[in-house]
Amino acid sequence: MNNVVELRQYTLKPGMRESLISLFDREFLESQEACGCDVIGQFRDLDVADRFVWLRGFADMTTRGQALAAFYDGPVWKAHREAANATMLDSDNVLLLRPARPYAGFDLNAQRPPLGQAAQGVLTATICRFKQKIEEPTIAEVERNILPKLEDSGDAVLAWFATEYASNNFPRLPVREAENVVVWFARRMAAAPPLPAEFLSSLLEYPLTLRLSPTPRSKLRVSR
Template sequence: MTSITMDKSMPQAAHDRTNSIIELRRYRLRPEARETLIDLFDREFVEPQEAQGMSVMGQFRDLDDPNSFVWLRGFRDMPSRAAALNSFYTGPVWAAHRDQANGTMINSDNVLLLRPASPDVGFAPLRTMRPAFGAADVRHGLVVATICYLAPRTDDEFAGFFEAVVKPHLQQASATVLAALVTEQSPNTFPRLPVREGETVFVWFCAFPSLAAYETHLAELAQSETWTTEVVSEMEQRTWRQNEVLRLTPTARSLLP
């Protein structure tokens, strides 16, 4: 199997730009298959996807689910998403490795199609040089994704609430807010890969230098009377089910955090 690595001469355009469309992809894996998929993904699937204009933004292990692989993929817009996905999934790299990849999975349809809640709250362009495959996995950071489930057509209002009320408290408690995203309501332009349609969500992403730093952050929030009695209460009134929190640790080749 041919290994693909990235050196400093390779173009960075795929992740030097702002992505207006982002997929949050969560795969249900067979027991003990996660490391097999991460090895395959980081070796074979990163550069070929970016060569088609996609941005492989982050690949993660879910700390709370050993059978879950989570990753973020970005696109310039919906038409370019369709073209890029078609090129990759009909191309030679996927044809060569799809059976091995699919063999690790029970389900790959848990996908949220998202966009920045406003032009200035998406992920910043990722200019970090990606480590080559085989580099030592010395990453210690943590990305936490919080998924809020909203009633239809309330995403703009919730985005305003997050920016004015929630975000300042997160930052005061030492969180680095990476992005705030909402559901992209356009029809799926590549039906071969299903996404969760008919839902309205707001997702924010925070970065922490370590799991211990995140736990300190939670403790600081818990000590804030305003957070516990006002902010959380208002958030619960604006959502129809409990928020979903993903604690994610990056693989060696992830560009995030």
Template sequence: MIGERHSTMDDTWPVVELRQYTLRPGAREVLIELFDREFVETQEAVGMRIIGQFRDEDNPDRFVWLRGFRDMTSRGEALTAFYLQGDAWKAHGGTASATMLDSTNALLLRPVAQAAGFGLPDRRPQAGATALPPSRFMATIWHLDAPVDDTFVRFFDERVRPVLTGTGAHPVARFETEPSENTFPRLPVREGENVFVWFAAFEDGDRRRAHLDRLARSAAWNEEVLPELSARLSRPTQRLNLAPTARSLLR
């Protein structure tokens, strides 16, 4: 049984939401254009950090994004200011909501250790930018049968990470479930789950595909790491293959 553990959080954005939206067919470009134009600076102005916005390359009707908060208290304050008091959501929230079939698939996360969160650049492309970066990201979500503890973090760092690195994936951030009560109940988050989520960055889609191919053929992965990992999982792995939008800070 994996025991309880208290992580040391990232100093900058120690609370992160990973949000996956299922959209109406053909509506993703409408939402991305609106989001990048109206919902970046307006959310950051009230105390959040918009970390990344992505097209899911395996699902044309899925939009994935990440935002960070200083702590759970300021999260509730910032979301209240944006959704209930701010002009941007009042003006454009209806249009955004009309693109969505489901917006409740949201995980509340925290870094597993100091410096395990994202290293973010100081600036993003300006409003109106349209050039898409060639970079790609991969988010891997493992649902565990118990909360993440030091034993699992060591397993990842000592057994999993070397195989990932050897096959071309370099983890850039590692998170676990943030167990605190949702401080803005108007936006549901998935509760009662124990997840470990890691992100990898690639120069382009070809390098990500090459990693997945090498991993699938790796004896170390299939014969040594995967059996031990699978014994800890409560459901199948979810992998998100992500392409940053023109204004994503992660790029």
């Protein structure tokens, strides 16, 4: 189980997304996993042509520090970093998350598909940015009043997270500081349900929902 998860939204140079996906699916999955990272999923953002989104998990913060050092100082990143960085404009939009409840994270036993598979399904990630620090009352509020609304609308929540407040222990890669977020991942089938005004008033902005299409080798995928 990943107790720490990064939600990474990269803005790429125009037209470079397919190049990065093909490089990423080929070179950066098993190589990161060998270092102790769990590459949970990687996606095209269906609404932003040059946005690549991926999820990376770790057993805990200590593992994160060690695993990232091992990967970014290792031979695979060294061999391909120029090609990867050449596709990117911005890779700093990163949210550091923890499962909102002990069992709320991704626990994927799925085998990673081989190269050449077709991409499958669409899932959503909804990011709620709160004005206040996320503590138990907010988690309980989401659990009791928001997740049931999603379910009633036909969504299946796959996992949900809140901000991990531990400080970034691999500062070479920035994360968004001073964020207070709750993020849920869902298999959306119907229209998004209206959310209560009281809930919305506790947010900095209207929740942002990303529609994510898994790349061919994404471990996280949804069946059609």
